[in-house]
Amino acid sequence: MYLETINNSKDLKYLSLEQLNILSAEVRKALLHKLSQHGGHSGPNLGMVEMTIALHYVFDSPKDKIVFDVSHQSYVHKMLTGRKDAFLNKAQYDDVSGFTNPLESEHDFFNIGHTSTSISLACGLAKARDLKGDHENIIAVIGDGSLSGGEAYEGLNNVVEQGSNMIVVINDNEMSIAENYGGYYRNLQELRRSKGKSENNLFKALGFDYYYVEDGHNVEAMVNIFRQVKDSHYPVVIHVHTIKGKGYHYAEKNKEKFHAGGPFDIETGEYLSNETKENYNDLTGKYLLKKMKDDSRVVAITSATPVAIGMNENNRKIAGQQFVDVGIAEEHAVAFASGIAKNGGKPVYGVFSTFIQRTYDQISQDLCINNNPAVLLVFWGSVFGMNDETHIGFFDIPLLSNIPNLTYLAPTNKEEYFAMLDYAIEQNDHSIAIKVPHMEVISKGVADTTNYKILRSKVVKKGQDIAIIAVGDFFFIGEQVIDLLKQHDIYGTLINPVFIHGLDIDLLDELKMSHSLVITLEDGIIEGGYGQKVASYYGPTNMKVKNYGLKKKFYDRYDPYELLLENRLDANLIVEDILTLIK
């Protein structure tokens, strides 16, 4: 096996082209084996085998620097740069993350998990090279799906302006996570159809030297093209046609399903865990379909993650014109929603919390200054969301709750969520975001008939001395604390704040009469969040306040339960703290 002899990308250089072909087969087999047992990004990586081998064969990493966009397609790169054991030996599978990471290898230049950034990052590497008078090659590898993000376009523009060596490799597998949308994709299609010869050419128009490779799985073709552009003195685009999921029948057939996922049965192409547990994503999809049927102005928007709002292929078909996938383009999504709302439509933009970060200015300027009644649904904004450093979802409260004019609602259960969502869609007054709960779906079994036009926090249990204000899906911790306190003859007040962009001042003032301690609990970082608003309000008074949440930090591959304990987000520990505080 050649793969076992590759301890470093330098070891590749001694192989013949024929041997590279054998190596490709070995790499693909190893990849598929690990992926089927461990899960991960199958489609993107299976499609990058030959290209990655050719990259490391021709270029001299780490002197030559390769930046992988979003790094969902960097597994083969890891296998060839000293990390093969993490793919060959089950016990070592978790030695590597799913992303490039400088802490793992000198061949990795950035920790990357959000899309559309590679060209700008690489442009910076190239600028420093030029300032220092060095001469290495700088390569950005970016998928067609990632190129729809505005940052990628800003990068392309500036690479041309910079004018010196930079090689942009476009891995065109004709897919984002789901289908691609947008004018740019029509151009890619035209370029593929014409084998790169169409006169309509976005990259040439921008000033790039452009090359097309029809078969990205032909190692020799890839080696040749990379040799041709190596040490180029000007910016080059290599447009490579690849097949997402290449070499694995089921992944080639069902590209969306095999973009990423858990362990699967290689023989049948079925995921082992077929989780059918009720979740807020699917429930939202169901609700929206019904709402769309009743009201033709309702339109669901996603930025390339239709699963967030429960819009699987079938639901997308049913929704028709009332569903829009804008591609990886969160900024457009928010401005688009604002425009729709302004002209009498009812837009609902659903987005994973980690990606709402990409659109702060649009929420502020395009949407909230204009008070347009668009609805933003923030999913997985929780310690129980994605746990990779680059995909953390618990920065949403400081991000959103400090933007003027934005109402940010935090439902605590299913009925409350749908009552709020319905209110948000029906009202015409302002922009509303909802922090969709992300723990198991809690149903009260009774419809929520609250009138959310009048924003008040809810006193769920009236007590004295101690009040617990428990936000959204951490409401259950508040309930536990209240219960535990009874064992100490303390009968506290339990509050569901309902909205977290501001405070229910009347209620807070009322609490002062018969309470001496307020506890806040939120599923997010403490800094800049809801609890700190409460602490600030009570600051000049005798009321004591203790805020619970997570300490501001990029946590990587954490265990959510451990993280909660570390931050004392546990009913028993909180009761312990309370008893100390009121002593």
Added chain:
Amino acid sequence: MYLETINNSKDLKYLSLEQLNILSAEVRKALLHKLSQHGGHSGPNLGMVEMTIALHYVFDSPKDKIVFDVSHQSYVHKMLTGRKDAFLNKAQYDDVSGFTNPLESEHDFFNIGHTSTSISLACGLAKARDLKGDHENIIAVIGDGSLSGGEAYEGLNNVVEQGSNMIVVINDNEMSIAENYGGYYRNLQELRRSKGKSENNLFKALGFDYYYVEDGHNVEAMVNIFRQVKDSHYPVVIHVHTIKGKGYHYAEKNKEKFHAGGPFDIETGEYLSNETKENYNDLTGKYLLKKMKDDSRVVAITSATPVAIGMNENNRKIAGQQFVDVGIAEEHAVAFASGIAKNGGKPVYGVFSTFIQRTYDQISQDLCINNNPAVLLVFWGSVFGMNDETHIGFFDIPLLSNIPNLTYLAPTNKEEYFAMLDYAIEQNDHSIAIKVPHMEVISKGVADTTNYKILRSKVVKKGQDIAIIAVGDFFFIGEQVIDLLKQHDIYGTLINPVFIHGLDIDLLDELKMSHSLVITLEDGIIEGGYGQKVASYYGPTNMKVKNYGLKKKFYDRYDPYELLLENRLDANLIVEDILTLIK
């Protein structure tokens, strides 16, 4: 005078083409007259006279909907839609804002002040139109400068995908605020040179129907092209060549100077107020030039506002390759800086606070997760910065201080600022942002020799009972409070926090021994800011805390001194509060 008869854009329709020409001259004259007395965006508006008249002549606003990007070029539109008196009568000059605003007129669809948003906003209007089965024209007018922003590209992509009527008018005056940079501008240049005939055509590549107009100041040509595309069933780009500052000699000659500014002498083309007061922008430019000379790795970056870092035309020439204007592309700027830092360069990105909002995700993901030692300088992040609703600069603390791994420094005077800046450039440990003061330059006359590697808040005056923690350029209010308190026999402690992304816990603990009240002062909104972190820390203790700052809100054309008073940010009022609190 025809202009006086135009009370609404409908009144235009009765004029002949010849009369439209006369009207153009009248409009330009009126515009120049007001601009010379009142100030504003001269160049962009002088270049839009004929185009705007043609737009309102051909289309039926407000049924047909025109969205002006950034709206720095919407003055003529205002004159033609019922607001001419605000241009003709000095007493009414301030009846209109410098931006489109739905509160002013039904012909304005959005309050817009940040660039690159019009296409996406208009795309939303068009989507709602389609959902409702309506048939009006939707028009986005965008300058060449604004098209470098990623959001504009995301918009173009999606307009093509949407496929229905939308008319994108590109006002190509060959300038951003300063020169344009990037591959896209080379394409515009090629298209101008070839009169729209070059086969390299970004817009055709994206799938637009493309039209070129060589002389955007020919009313007839503009009327004809708009008539041709009116009611088009598919997306159209009209690329119009105009002259920035058209019709005013000095503005045509010196386009950057006349992009925007205060009142000027029409005869001489000189601004009336030639402010030469020392300011942090120019000082930064001087410092950076010197630093560049000493260290070839230092590179200053701007996103189309070189004035922010004191990089006027002359300084840009001196800096050479060590200055990069990335165009309006804040996201790229941050990722680019991260890449430069990673490869051993020393990037300093200077940006106005209102625009740092456009790059939250890049600061978090591209920069801070990677701990790359880039320097971000945030200018005009102050109540004394720009006071238009869309350009407010005091949301930076909640935005930046809650991003993990980012050090946010807040100097209180000139020497401290440059000591921090020098430290930030020289260190290799992490990403550092500096909240550059924005009131008059305060010099202590003594070099600051603090070692900022060890981050500690500074106790400037040691006292007891009451401690004032005064951030950055509000430090002077803290000094005043301390002084005033003496009259009441209170000798308080004055603290300069130095860093505002976290707390000096040791110091806060120490204060507990001999203080009962802590006051925080910051030049920014209270919500999510520095003071609330202090309040949260002391929440469970007996220490009282009162936070001073601005209430979260979009304030429009405010008087900074009134706003400070409204928020009790005044030494006398604060002392009043303190005396009440400690009674």
